[in-house]
């Protein structure tokens with residue numbers, strides 16, 4: 001069972017989570033926790049301030065006090081001893097001082113800094129479970145077998161993790177049966193031995209990795225929404241839960257920007273064929289979304305609409321100096337050389353339109369000079385237009401019925417008077433991506449949602465009971 005930041009944001013929420021854990025008395029749950037509420041963002045902000053504020057001022061950084069107050073208050077309200085985390089606050093204070101002293105915040109230091117969020121929340125929650133008589137043991141994932149690449153801020157789980165985690169837990173269980181409370185999001189770099197993080201939202205991945213390592217029957221990820229919804233509820237309030245998804249659909253949805261799941265999190269579940277259930281810790285009786293290998297798609301047209309904003313798009317037209325094969329090869333080798341990842345692609349014989357992967361852009365701090373460098377290189381073989389402030393609208397669903405999907409999509413766009421700048425159907429056959437201007441994107445999502453989901457709801461609501 002994984003509980004996200006919103007599920008453990010206060011003492012009251014932790015008490016509810018403890019009740020939820022106890023509501024599966026016949027099971028032996030393994031728990032994964034994220035940092036409390038906004039703690040990860042507050043740690044990142046504290047690190048940025050430490051860079052500039054000077055050593056004597058680090059103890060006055062506002063976010064540092066907010067994090068301390070939250071954990072001290074929570075410990076008091078839960079009636080647990082603050083000794084479970086006092087050492088960590090001392091260490092965190094020293095780390096902020098170190099950043100101020102060196103005026104340096106590398107990705108490696110940043111990962112160490114944000115690790116305090118999960119290290120704190122798990123200590124508090126495990127202490128509370130023990131206090132109420134549920135025997136629990138806290139685990140720092142980086143000390144308990146999570147071995148990753150050394151790509152700080154976006155580390156990948158290595159295969160050695162699975163046997164290491166299983167061995168550690170089984171050995172401990174043999175000694176005494178306690179509920180494990182694992183830090184989500186964290187690992188240990190293979191070569192450096194330093195703390196790494198799995199990318200934002202990485203606790204979902206921690207949960208499925210443990211699921212695969214132990215061969216569990218089900219992985220549950222508890223959030224603040226009634227499951228995976230038909231679109232981002234912040235974009236459109238009429239979004240409704242999707243009852244079932246396949247691993248492929250969930251992966252596409254996450255990869256194309258739905259914050260609800262970490263993009264890599266489905267991989268261990270798919271490999272071990274373990275169902276993943278997305279549930280709402282604020283509304284536990286709602287069934288949520290069940291993600292499995294296969295499902296009946298015959299009645300499905302569309303599952304969910306995902307919006308990814310602030311995308312950079314490139315239009316590349318060959319100057320015909322190179323043949324067709326040489327042209328495509330040269331374009332992609334330029335990206336490889338520069339270490340830039342491509343997201344959506346549409347090609348013709350002499351032109352390519354593509355979008356650049358914003359996750360890679362973020363993690364490598366791809367800045368304007370790098371984009372300019374890339375354009376300069378490509379201009380040697382092609383005419384290049386760099387188009388910024390674009391959005392990708394991804395339609396996840398049954399691409400067996402893509403003609404019908406596209407017919408509906410284009411009638412919506414026609415009515416809105418919006419021009420689609422690029423269109424691409426994913427190789428995984430569950431995704432159609434459309435590129436539009438940022439300024440038009442939210443309106444498009446709302447209208448598409450209305451066309452694909454709300455009309456059916458409206459019709460079904462009008463029908464007399466018994467017909468459905």
Ligand SMILES: Nc1ncnc2c1ncn2[C@@H]1O[C@H](COP(=O)(O)OP(=O)(O)O)[C@@H](O)[C@H]1O
Nearest residue numbers: 004005006223224225228229231232258259260
């Ligand atoms: N299609 C979607 N379905 C559900 N939630 C979504 C979707 N797209 C974006 N979200 C956002 O994802 C949030 C849940 O994910 P996240 O914040 O990572 O949860 P947690 O921190 O509890 O693990 C929701 O509050 C919602 O705002």
Ligand SMILES: N[C@@H](CC(=O)OP(=O)(O)O)C(=O)O
Nearest residue numbers: 004005034040200201202203
């Ligand atoms: N705390 C980390 C990891 C995580 O998974 O968080 P959440 O489950 O709240 O999305 C983050 O904010 O990215």
